[in-house]
Amino acid sequence: MNTSPITKWDGATAYFTFADNPTVVLGLLALSAVIVVGSIIFGAFHEKECYVKVENGKH
C-alpha cells in the first residue's frame, strides 16, 4: 500500500502517512477514538462481570 504523501524529500513538510488525504486521516482518527471508547466499554463489562461473580460467591 502506497501511503506516502511525498515522492521526494526536497521541500517536504507534513509527510506522515496519508497527510495528503484528509478523508483517510479523519478515518484513522475516528478509528483510534473508537478503540479508546470501545476499550473503556469493554473494561466496564469485564469489571461488572467480575463483581457479579463475587456477589454470587463464585470467587
Added chain:
Amino acid sequence: MEQQIADLTAKLAALEASTKMSGTINSEVFYWWCIALMIVIHAGFLAYEMGASRAKNVLASGIKNILAFAFIVPTFFFFGWWIYLAFPAGLTVADAAADGLPWAQKMGPNLADNATGIFWGAFALFAATTASIMSGAVIERIRMTGFIILAIFLGSVVWILGASWGWHPTGWLTTEFGFHDVGAAGCVHLIAGAFALGVLINLGPRIGKFNADGTANEIGGHNMPMTVIGLMLIIVGFFGFLGGCIIYVNGGQWTNIYGQPTTLSAFAFNTLMGFCGGLIGAWVKTRDPFWMMSGGLVGIISAAAGLDVWYPPFAFAIGFFGAFMAPIVAKMVEKAGIDDAVAAVAVHGWGGLWGVVACGLFAAGYPNINDMPPVSLTGQLVGAGVFLALGFGSGFILSLVLKMFGLLRVPPNSEILGLDKTKVPLAAYPEGLRAMPAE
C-alpha cells in the same frame, strides 16, 4: 576580491543556518529528555500507589495508574492540545487552535515544524501527572471505568483548560491580572488536588476507615519502602517536569512560559532548596518517612510558582512552611470524614494553593512583558480561586454523575475480598507475604 566576498557571504549564511538548526535540534533534545524524566514521575506514582495499597489491592492499583497514562496520551492528542491553544482568552476559541486539531498538518511528522510534537509530548506528560495525583487518593475502592473517565476528564480537559487560562503566554489570568505560576503549582497541583477532593466526597471512604463515632482508623499500605522510593522517583521526575516549564529560545536567553527572561540556574537553585525545606518541614512536624518524602514534594510545589525569582533561602523557608502545614491539612481532611489514601489533597491541593498565594505575598511587583500587569497578591488570589473552583467543581460534578450511573464505586463484597482477587488474573505475591516470627 568580489569572488572572495561572495564566498565569505555564502559561508556566513551557511554558518548562520547551521547554528540556527543546531539550536532547533538542541531545543528538541532538551524537551525530549524532559519527557523521559516525566515518565519517571509516573513510575514514582506507580510505586507510591502500589506501596500505599494493602496487599489485596496492589495490582489493581498498579493497573489503574498505568491505564491513566495509557488513556490520557491519545485523548490529549484528540482534544487536549487543542483546548490549550483554543482558550487563553476564556471561553472563546482562538484562531491558533486550528494548529492543535488532531488532523492538522502540525499534529504529525512535519519537517517544517520541530516544536509541536515535542511540546505536545511534554504537555501530555503534565496531563498524566495530574491524573496520577488523583489516582492515589482514590485507591482500593474506585471502579476502573469511572476512574478512567475521571482521569481523561482531569488530564485532557480540566487542567489544560486551567493551563490555557493561567499558564500560557496570553492566558487571560496573566494578561488581565499578571498571574504568575512558572512551575505550574496552580494549574497542575492545585487543580488536581481540588479535583481529587471533589471526587473523594462522592466516592466515600474505604470500608473500615472510619468508626461509627467518626474517628478514623489508620489503613496502612503493604509496603512503605516502595512508597518512599516512589516518592523519590517523583522528585527525580520533577526535574523533567520543571525543565518542561521553561522555554528554550533559539539563540537567546531562556524565558518562563509567560515570556519573562529567566535561567535554568534559577530553577536549579529554588527546586533543590524548596525540596529540602519541605523534607525538613515535614520531618520536624511528623518524623515519619512517608511525610518526609511527601513534604519534599510539597516543598517543591510550594516554591514552584515563583521558581524563577525566589532568593534560594526564601524558597527553602516557603517549602518548609508548606510541608510543615501539609500533615495538618491532611488531618483536617480526615476529620471532615474524607478518606484520602495518600494525602493528595494536602500535598498537591494545599501545596499548590500555598505556592500560588506565596508568590502573591512575597513576589509582588515583579514586572511582566508587553504591558501586562505585574505580579500582585490580587492576581494570585484570583488565579488560585479560579483553579480551585475549576478543579473542585468539575471533579465533584463528574463524580456525582458517575455515582448516579453506578460507575464510581466497587461493590462492598469485592472491596472486602480485595480487587486483585476480584478482577486481576495474577497474584502480586504468589508465595504470600508472611510476618517474620517474633524471635
